[in-house]
Amino acid sequence: MSRIWQVILCVFLGALVSLSALADEQSGLDFYNNVFSAPPLLPKQYASDCRAPDCIANIMPGATMRSRKPNPDYITVEQSGTATGWEERVASDWNYFNIPASLGKITAIDFGPTPDGTGYRYLANANTQDVLYEPWSSSKIMAFAGALATIGREVSASTLVGDVKLGDLITSVNSYAPSGKADGNSNAIATYFANIAGREFLTGLFHDKWLNMNNPAIRFRGAYGPTAFDPGAAEWQFDLHNKLAVKPFAEASDDPFYQSYRCDGCGLTGNKPMTTLAQAEFLKRMVTHNSEPQTRLPGFRTSHLDMLLYGNGHSNSVVDAGGMQAGIGVLLARAIADALAPGSDTPAKEVLDELTGGRWRIFQKIGAGPSETRNQSETVLLAHVILQLNGKLIREFTLAVQTEVPGASEAGVGRAGKKMQQLLNIAMAQLLGEKSSKMAARQ
Numbered sequence: 001m002s003r004i005w006q007v008i009l010c011v012f013l014g015a016l017v018s019l020s021a022l023a024d025e026q027s028g029l030d031f032y033n034n035v036f037s038a039p040p041l042l043p044k045q046y047a048s049d050c051r052a053p054d055c056i057a058n059i060m061p062g063a064t065m066r067s068r069k070p071n072p073d074y075i076t077v078e079q080s081g082t083a084t085g086w087e088e089r090v091a092s093d094w095n096y097f098n099i100p101a102s103l104g105k106i107t108a109i110d111f112g113p114t115p116d117g118t119g120y121r122y123l124a125n126a127n128t129q130d131v132l133y134e135p136w137s138s139s140k141i142m143a144f145a146g147a148l149a150t151i152g153r154e155v156s157a158s159t160l161v162g163d164v165k166l167g168d169l170i171t172s173v174n175s176y177a178p179s180g181k182a183d184g185n186s187n188a189i190a191t192y193f194a195n196i197a198g199r200e201f202l203t204g205l206f207h208d209k210w211l212n213m214n215n216p217a218i219r220f221r222g223a224y225g226p227t228a229f230d231p232g233a234a235e236w237q238f239d240l241h242n243k244l245a246v247k248p249f250a251e252a253s254d255d256p257f258y259q260s261y262r263c264d265g266c267g268l269t270g271n272k273p274m275t276t277l278a279q280a281e282f283l284k285r286m287v288t289h290n291s292e293p294q295t296r297l298p299g300f301r302t303s304h305l306d307m308l309l310y311g312n313g314h315s316n317s318v319v320d321a322g323g324m325q326a327g328i329g330v331l332l333a334r335a336i337a338d339a340l341a342p343g344s345d346t347p348a349k350e351v352l353d354e355l356t357g358g359r360w361r362i363f364q365k366i367g368a369g370p371s372e373t374r375n376q377s378e379t380v381l382l383a384h385v386i387l388q389l390n391g392k393l394i395r396e397f398t399l400a401v402q403t404e405v406p407g408a409s410e411a412g413v414g415r416a417g418k419k420m421q422q423l424l425n426i427a428m429a430q431l432l433g434e435k436s437s438k439m440a441a442r443q
Contacts, residue, residue, distance in 0.1 A: 027415075028412060028414030040321070040329065042321055043360045061288065065119075065394060066118075068115065070114070071119060074113075075120065076116050083212060086212060092121070095127060096125070097430055098125075101131075105133070106276060106400070106402075107124045107275075110122075110397045111394075118291065132269045136379075137186060137187075140186065140193075141308060141382070142205070143190050144190070146197030146202045150299060153238055154303045158238075159313070167179075167315075169189050170314075171317055171321075171326050173186045175327070175328060177317050191225060191227070191252055202220035203220050218274055221263075221272060222252070222258070223252035223258070228250070268373055279380075280399055285297065287384050289301075289302060310324075324365055329366050331421045331424055332381065333348045335421065335427070340352075355387075356389060362384075363383060364381060368416070374408075375407065375408055376405060377413045378402065379413060379420050401427075403419040
């Protein structure tokens with residue numbers, strides 16, 4: 001081949017590579033905008049007055065499951081205990097999912113019936129359950145829960161923070177959109193809640209104050225940017241005659257236990273490193289507040305849980321839902337629908353509504369971002385799922401998922417989201433395909 005043809009071929013191949021890279025970046029952006037950040041799907045049986053057990057059978061989070069037959073796959077909280085070392089005493093399979101670590105990390109806590117009530121099985125892929133990562137915004141619900149537990153008062157649809165509804169604040173945290181007087185600045189609102197709870201308290205919840213996690217490196221010492229939400233007044237108003245002056249740290253850095261993102265000893269995972277197991281366990285214990293007294297977050301109340309999940313009193317926003325049910329993204333709903341109806345071209349919402357009679361719930365919080373520190377783009381999903389299949393079979397599980405790709409960019413976050421979709425498709429097909437038939441046989 002002549003020299004000139006070699007040059008032409010190199011230029012042509014270089015152009016093809018560039019076009020391919022551009023297409024890949026555009027595909028990532030499209031996925032980020034249309035799937036990862038899309039408004040959530042809502043069940044047919046959703047309304048503000050359709051949450052009680054008599055409206056949707058036993059679909060409330062943590063509903064006690066019982067079986068007349070022994071079920072060795074699941075262990076109850078009574079059996080495993082909650083003291084240090086509980087991670088070794090639970091029923092677990094840290095290699096359950098046929099997913100390589102290169103695709104991402106997932107831990108699912110699967111609920112199952114036993115003769116003694118609800119039991120749990122802990123499932124992960126490639127022993128990734130204890131690998132540290134940056135949780136991004138998925139950890140914001142922990143700041144919210146910590147703030148409410150610190151205040152310790154009952155809340156309701158009329159609770160005001162300054163002149164903003166508490167239900168609008170938690171909805172805005174999850175939806176990233178304005179809700180009533182909450183302006184959609186999820187970072188500022190979550191920092192405000194973290195400033196109420198304090199970083200020492202939030203970190204302690206992962207250890208001797210509540211979860212008793214084995215990994216001492218897990219902590220919550222950061223924030224979500226330098227600016228905190230300003231309610232305009234220090235008072236929280238719970239009803240006409242019940243007010244409380246709440247004085248958070250004005251800035252995150254005012255907290256003596258705050259750490260900067262690149263603090264000495266923080267390492268590449270920053271100032272609030274977590275694991276899929278830690279995040280999943282945190283959410284699992286909150287949603288089972290009513291059914292598992294042994295694992296309740298001190299100071300946290302039933303009204304706090306209802307506010308977290310549904311955002312009681314929320315204003316109209318992007319979707320007619322509040323709290324974690326307004327959490328953006330359709331990846332998990334698509335993966336579950338594909339697992340329940342493989343090969344179907346029916347939209348995910350229609351599949352879920354048809355197979356559950358509209359009785360399904362996905363409470364979720366995503367986190368994502370491009371990290372210059374690690375030179376990669378990352379996504380995180382924390383969720384709790386309830387499915388009432390065939391009118392009687394309840395499938396319930398909590399999960400945490402994290403994925404990453406090389407390169408720090410917004411399009412990279414979309415590509416990491418595509419990896420998350422792939423991971424969830426595999427995981428849901430395996431979990432729902434294998435376990436539902438076994439559980440049905442035992443009930």
